[in-house]
Amino acid sequence: MDHRTPAATVGVVGGGQLGxxxxxxxxxxxxxxxxxxxxxxxxxxxxxRDQVVGDFEDYEAIRTLAERADVLTFEIELADPDAMERVGEETDTPIHPDPGTLRTIQDKLVQNRTLExxxxxxxxxxxxxxxxxxRKAGEELGWPVMLKAREGGYDGRGNRPVEGPEAAAEALEEVGGAALAEEFVDFERELAVMGAVGDGETRAYPVTETIHEEEILRESVTPARTNEAVRSRAREIAFDVLEILEGRGxxxxxxxxxxxxxxxxxEIAPRPHNSGHWTIEGAGCSxxxxxxxxxxxxxxxxxxxRSPAVTANLLGDVTDPRVAELAxxxxxxGTAEASLHWYGKREARPLRKxxxxxxxxxxxxxxxxLSRARKLVGSVSFK
Incomplete structure (x- = not known):
């Protein structure tokens, strides 16, 4: 049975809100x-069109996707690059971004070394x-340090600030062993650039300011509230990053x-990202x-x-998991300038997006x- 449309079919590993x-x-x-x-x-x-039920590393599920698609991609870093690479070779289905890029991104130590x-x-x-x-890293880099799990962490998960050597054992146990320690950056603000690599062309969206709390992205402001020299440098670095990564997307x-x-x-996410959600309403092409x-x-x-944009996340303001009902x-x-996006998750959990x-x-x-967005988000709650 031919499931293809006259245009194209894309197979996506991952079916969360990004999918x-x-x-x-x-x-x-x-x-x-x-x-x-x-x-x-x-x-x-x-x-x-359809969902194949299978884990992110499930070879058979990924192969089924490839057999039904013109191209294979992913929306979560937990996808298995080895399984995708094998499927791509066996089915001649293009995979973008390249599984090798995903493999690099999945290990934060490898990612940092590649960037460096x-x-x-x-x-x-x-x-x-x-x-x-x-303890040695803290002595060399200076306390505090930011400890990051090498694998399995994304969107702030697996990150833990470590204030001093007395917290080393607990912190390492919390992130699960193999990790890297980074110098604690005294930043003015956090920024993000959504970049795109096509067939022989690259684009970068305007620079976004991202606002985090407890390592979770809460809000974004575009254009970032910084000077033009900083925004220009951020875009320049973004284009440099795109040069060293393989695959379209x-x-x-x-x-x-x-x-x-x-x-x-x-950090880099080889997929659409929370910091780019503003592009749905605020850019020419999302x-x-x-x-x-x-x-x-x-x-x-x-x-x-298209116009300045502020995005505020709706996080699960609950203490225990419960059926997701937003009140x-x-x-x-009722706000003309506001757009609501609901992700269709059936269960609300503490701080879940x-x-x-x-x-x-x-x-x-x-x-x-930003003030108006905060007020709107503050007016809703989970029953």
Missing amino acids: RMMGEAAGPLGVELVVSDPTPDCPAAPVV KGGLPVPAFRRVDTEADL VYGIELFETADGEILVN QFEQHVRAVLGWPLGDASL GTESIL MGHVTLTEADADRDTL
Whole structure:
């Protein structure tokens, strides 16, 4: 049975909120998505052609995707690059970004070494395998240090600040062993640039300011509230990052702006990213449509700013897991400049990303937009 459309079919490993928004963006292009995800009726399921139920490293599930798709991609770093590489070789299905890029990104030590070798500015770092390694790293880099799990962590997960040698054992146990320690960056603000690599072309969206709390992204402000020289340098570094990564697609490039105006690369996500959700309303072409275009080798879309944009995440404000029901959305729905995005997750958990709200307004003051977004998010709650 031929499941292909006249346009194209994209297979996506992962069917979470990113897959859902990718499916929403692909539809108007005539592109269909088939996703694989271990959760039956995953968040992406209502808006894509089909779901294959299978773990992110499930070879058979990934092969099924490849057999039904013109190109294979992923929306989560937990996807297995070895399984995808094998499937690609056996089925001649293109995979973008390249599994080798995913393999590099999955290990934060390898990622930092790759960036450093490519001449990109990164925080000073040390490999950490034991408590003694962490204590030595703290002595060399200066306490406190940021301890990061080498594998399995993304979007702030697996990161833990370590104040001093007395906390070394507990911190290492918390992140699960193999890690790296980075110098603790005294940053002025955190920034992000969504970059896109197409067939012989690259684009970068305007620089976004990202606001985190407890290592979780809470809000984004675009354009970033910094000077033009810093924004220009951030975009320049983003293009340099794209040069050393293999494969087409959208990349979330997270950065630090230091107190003296320097830019350091923090982490890279080889997929659409929370810091780029503003592009749905605020840019000519959303990061999700851009990713679909890029992996298919189609011309890239307009990455320019339509209007200033602020995004605020809807996080699970619960103490225990419960059925996800959002109450009080009237204030968001009644605000002309606001757009509500619900991710379709059935269970609310503490600080879980359940959706987001974006405010856009031409020539708007970004501080005012941020204040309004916070007020709107604060008006809703989970029952």
